[in-house]
Amino acid sequence: MFVSVPDEKLDLVKSLLDDLSRMGGVEIIYDEKVKNFIVDPKNQNPYQALKVVSVIRAIGLGVSVSDALKLMGEEVMMDVIDLKEISNSRDNMTRVKGRIIGEGGKTKKIIQEYTGVSVVISGHYITLLGNYEQIPIAKKALELLVKGREHSTVYRYLDRAEQQLIRYRSSYKGKPIL
Known part of the structure; x- marks a missing residue:
């Protein structure tokens, strides 16, 4: 390889x-x-x-x-978003990265806190590191920002996703997962 x-x-x-x-x-x-x-x-x-x-x-x-x-280890996986696949315009990529980072890093921090996923922005790549349950949630939040959704919409999505994950985990508590 x-x-x-x-x-x-x-x-x-x-x-x-x-x-x-x-x-x-x-x-x-x-x-x-x-x-x-x-x-x-x-x-x-x-x-x-x-x-x-x-x-x-x-x-x-x-x-x-x-x-x-x-x-x-077995618990952490990686997913990578290539912003060049979304836009060829350098200005648009800069705008998208700014939306993801947020004012003073607020948006990126909120996504990381809600999901426990590490978000690294470097060049035209966004790298996500986290567990297999949380990566899709963080990725969806980032995709919503890329599509231009309001930050408040993304925060509500994160809140709903967190609640759903808690309900999912509690429904399997003590039961074997096959």
Whole structure:
């Protein structure tokens, strides 16, 4: 498996290669010519190799090392929104990022607090890290902002989604989930 990162993140990822190799039980080789990291599961579990690729990709997208390493566990997953898929206009992307961040970071903070999902905005990417139940909620909130919905509408959506998730979790309390 191959993964690349921006030049400014190369040294950081290279400094983690030994730890990532050990944690994932994989071999990681950096190909200087094409500036790619090659992750080889060494005939072990390829799922672990995918996790290592996710960690490297997350770091390349601006996620902190400590948050990216959470992807090695079973509880945290990553989703990425590419704003270039939404708009080619640089001005529109800047406007959308501003709506997502909100005045003084308020909107981004509210989304993170409601969902427990880490939201990282870097370049034209929005990276989400969180559990599998909360990522879709945070992503939907971000999509509503991208579509131009009022912030108050997004906050009401988050409130409803949180209440639904609480009801869902309480309905399965003590019951085996198959």
